[in-house]
Structure formats: structure tokens, C-alpha cells
Amino acid sequence: xxAIEPLKIDxxxxxxxxxxxxxxxxxxxxxxxxxxxxxxxxxxxxxxxxEGLGLNLKLADRFEVLFxxxxxxxxxxxxNRAGFxxxxxxxxxxxARLGIPHLGASPILRGLSDDKHLAKRAALVAGVxxxxxxxxxxxxxxxxxGCPEAERYVIKPNASSASWGVRDAFDWNGIxxxxxxxxxxxxxxxxxxxxxxxxxxxxxxxxxDPHILPxxxxxxxxxxxxxxxxxxxxxxxxxxKYSLDPFENEEMAGRIADMTRRLWAEYRPxxxxxFEFRVNESTGEITFLEVNLxxxxxxxxxxxxxxxxxxxSQAELIETILADSLIRNGVMAAPEGY
Numbered sequence: 266x267x268a269i270e271p272l273k274i275d276x277x278x279x280x281x282x283x284x285x286x287x288x289x290x291x292x293x294x295x296x297x298x299x300x301x302x303x304x305x306x307x308x309x310x311x312x313x314x315x316e317g318l319g320l321n322l323k324l325a326d327r328f329e330v331l332f333x334x335x336x337x338x339x340x341x342x343x344x345n346r347a348g349f350x351x352x353x354x355x356x357x358x359x360x361a362r363l364g365i366p367h368l369g370a371s372p373i374l375r376g377l378s379d380d381k382h383l384a385k386r387a388a389l390v391a392g393v394x395x396x397x398x399x400x401x402x403x404x405x406x407x408x409x410x411g412c413p414e415a416e417r418y419v420i421k422p423n424a425s426s427a428s429w430g431v432r433d434a435f436d437w438n439g440i441x442x443x444x445x446x447x448x449x450x451x452x453x454x455x456x457x458x459x460x461x462x463x464x465x466x467x468x469x470x471x472x473x474d475p476h477i478l479p480x481x482x483x484x485x486x487x488x489x490x491x492x493x494x495x496x497x498x499x500x501x502x503x504x505x506k507y508s509l510d511p512f513e514n515e516e517m518a519g520r521i522a523d524m525t526r527r528l529w530a531e532y533r534p535x536x537x538x539x540f541e542f543r544v545n546e547s548t549g550e551i552t553f554l555e556v557n558l559x560x561x562x563x564x565x566x567x568x569x570x571x572x573x574x575x576x577x578s579q580a581e582l583i584e585t586i587l588a589d590s591l592i593r594n595g596v597m598a599a600p601e602g603y
Contacts, residue, residue, distance in 0.1 A: 269476050271581040272588035278597040279319050285335055286315055287325045287356065288343035307563035308343060314583045315341070331359035339596050340367040341587065345559055350451050351424065353379045353559065366594035368587060370535040370558045378532060378558045379424045381455050388553045391527040395553040396543075398457040403448045409437050415458030419491065420444060422452035433459060433491050459491070460552055462545040465512050466567040467525045468560075470537045470582070471589050473603060475529050477522055478571035480512040482544070509567065511574060517544060520551055532558060536590045539567060562586075 290298060290308035298305035315322055323337055328344065342356035357372040370378065377383050382400040389395065397413035400423060420443035421431040430450065432443040440456055447454040463485050468478040485507040512518055525540045532538065539560035543552045562568045564579040572582040591597035 269470075269472055269478075269575060269577075269585075271577060272472060272585040272592075272600070272603075274318060274320070274584060274588045274591065274597065275600070278591065280321060282339055282591070282596055283321045283323065283337040284315070284339045284341060285323045285325060285330070285337040286312060286341045286343075287328075287330065288312070289326055289347065291324045291326045291343075303563065303565070304561075307561060307566070310563060310579070311341075311343065311583060314580045315587075317580065318584055328355055328359060331356070331363065331365075334363060335365075337365065339591060339594070340365055342367055342369065343559070346429070351376070351379075353424065366590075366596060368536055368590045370532060370538075374532050374535060375558060378535075378538070378556045381421075381423050381425075381555050382453075384556050385553070387531045388528060391524075391531060393524045393527055393553045394551065396457045396460060398455055401444050401448075401454045401456065403451070403453050407441060407444055412437070412440065412456055413458055417459040418456055419459050420447065420454055420456050422447050422450070423455045424452065431491065460543045460545070462543050462550075463507070464554065465517075465521060465542045465544050465551075466571075467521060467540040467542070468537075468568045468571045469525065469529060469540065470568075470572075470586055471534065471593075472585060473589065475526075475533070475535075477525060478568070479574040480518055480521065481509055481567045481571055482512040483507050484510055509570065514546065517546070517549065517551060524551070524553065528553070528556065532556065534593060536593070537562070537568075537586050 288308040290305040291312055293305045293309050295309050297303060312324065340360050344356050345353045354372045354376050357367060357375055360367040361372055377387065385395045385398055399412045401407050418434045418440055419431060420434060420440060422429065425431065430447060434440045434443050444454040464483045466481045469475050470478060521542055528540055535558045538556060538558040540556050541554040543554050560568065562583065569579055572579065588597065592599045
């Protein structure tokens with residue numbers, strides 16, 4: 266894998282460009298949050314790095330700051346799961362309304378990626394295998410026709426993140442009850458077969474062009490275990506259930522890299538994102554799961570660990586992603602040799 270050189274934000278940009286960092290826990294003092302767990306630690310880490318870079322920085326933890334002109338030149342948005350349906354799109358939409366450039370993909374591409382049903386359709390068009398599925402939109406009929414056949418099913422909110430709201434079932438009655446519960450929570454539901462195996466995470470960052478960082482695998486001790494939101498947010502003990510390790514199967518990694526390149530063509534420009542695949546190392550089967558364009562960059566998660574393997578410090582990772590987006594949006598001049 267060719268080395269990716271870090272990018273720096275020049276001193277003129279640091280002084281002149283006013284940057285808004287907006288995140289649910291942008292003002293958090295550190296430590297786990299009782300509901301959001303390590304997500305609050307992540308937001309505090311990013312804020313600390315941005316402050317350490319000496320940027321002309323403004324902080325906010327609510328969308329209201331973007332209802333009127335916040336008097337900034339660029340927005341770094343991490344306010345994603347804001348507690349209402351399709352909230353992932355609101356930050357970029359508010360930036361677009363005000364004509365303020367921002368880090369990450371455009372609102373329509375964020376919507377495409379966050380809607381798992383649409384992302385799976387895009388995968389099929391790109392020739393990337395994905396499991397059969399059925400989408401049950403809230404307010405539409407819930408019928409068994411069209412539901413894929415399987416011995417075990419996964420039912421989840423169609424735009425969930427960090428496995429929030431994920432359930433399993435073994436028959437139509439269980440599926441129907443899970444769909445009803447997800448609808449009652451205000452979300453669309455997606456149903457697909459449960460696939461034995463482990464998840465391979467493919468972090469992609471842009472430095473003029475997208476680059477794949479070292480892949481990671483959540484290798485499960487029990488391939489039939491369904492990972493939960495509480496495990497991913499460190500709100501319950503998950504020791505012994507799975508480990509996050511470098512994915513070292515070169516043959517499978519090569520196929521996954523090819524699939525990822527075919528997928529990312531649908532979403533460019535996106536600055537950074539994580540593509541996820543279910544792999545069965547016994548059979549060699551690879552199945553696309555989902556894509557998260559505005560994914561978690563925390564040093565203790567996939568992106569941070571992959572960046573370390575690629576030779577980046579966490580501060581260099583954040584600065585490079587931000588600098589490249591500033592250049593792409595015409596806010597910062599490209600350095601010589603870029």
C-alpha cells in the first residue's frame with residue numbers, strides 16, 4: 266500500500282478561516298456519556314485536536330447555530346444522530362442553505378449512504394454482492410411477500426448507526442414484531458438474513474483522491490453473535506466477545522479493495538468514510554453491509570487504529586482530512602506538489 270503523506274493547514278488559513286465545529290458533545294468535558302458512551306469521548310478528542318492545531322475555532326452542540334448566519338467560513342459537522350428521523354442530513358442541508366462549505370459529502374449523498382436500502386441498491390448497480398433484503402417504510406404495508414427466506418433474520422432501523430435498534434428473529438411473527446417496534450420508534454425497518462462471519466471495516470480518506478487505509482476486522486469469538494449498540498459504545502462489558510485486529514488475508518483484502526473502489530465512485534466527493542463488509546473466512550464469501558460517510562474518527566475505533574498503522578498520528582489524521590476538504594472547497598490554497 267503506497268504511503269499517504271499528511272497535509273498541513275497553513276498559518277494564513279488558520280488565522281483567516283473561521284471554522285465551526287458542531288457536534289452533540291462539542292462542549293463535553295470528557296469521559297463516557299451515560300447514554301452515548303464513548304461517542305462523547307470521541308467528540309471531546311476531536312475538539313481538543315482542532316484547538317491544538319491553533320484554528321480560528323467556534324464550538325456548537327445544536328443545529329440552531331446554523332439557522333442564521335453563524336459568521337464562519339467552514340463547518341466541521343459531527344452532529345449526526347440528533348434524535349429525529351433523517352437527522353444526519355440536516356447539518357449539511359443547513360450549510361447548503363447558507364452557502365457555507367463543510368467537511369464531508371453533500372446532503373443528497375449523505376442521504377444515499379445513510380439509507381441502507383438505497384446503499385444496497387447502489388452496491389448491486391456497482392456489481393458488489395450484498396445480502397437479499399426487504400425494506401418496510403413506516404406507514405407502508407408490512408407484508409411477508411418479498412421478505413427473503415432465511416433461518417435467522419436481522420431487523421434494524423434503515424438509517425441506524427453503531428447497531429442502534431438492531432434485533433434478530435427466526436420467523437415472520439418475530440420479524441413483524443421487530444418491524445412494529447422500530448416503526449413505533451419512528452424509523453423505517455430493513456430486514457435481511459443473518460450472515461455468520463465477522464465484519465471487515467474499510468476506512469477511506471481523501472488526499473486529492475480516495476485512499477484505503479489498513480483494513481480492520483471485528484473478529485468474533487462466536488460467529489453467530491449479534492453485536493449491539495451498547496457493546497459498540499462501551500456501555501456494557503464486551504471482553505472476550507470479539508477483537509478489532511488488522512485484516513491480514515491478502516487475497517480477500519484485494520477483493521474487498523476492488524469492491525470498495527467500485528462503491529466509492531457512487532459517493533464522491535465525500536472526504537472520508539467507512540465501508541463495511543461481512544466476511545466468512547471459511548468459505549471466502551464477501552458481502553457488502555453498509556457505508557458510513559460521516560463515520561467515527563475516534564482514535565480507539567477503526568479509523569484511528571488504521572491511521573496509526575498507516576503512519577499517521579491522530580492529530581495528523583484529523584488535520585489531513587480537514588485540510589483536503591478545505592482545498593477541495595476552495596477555502597485553502599493547495600500546497601506545492603499537491
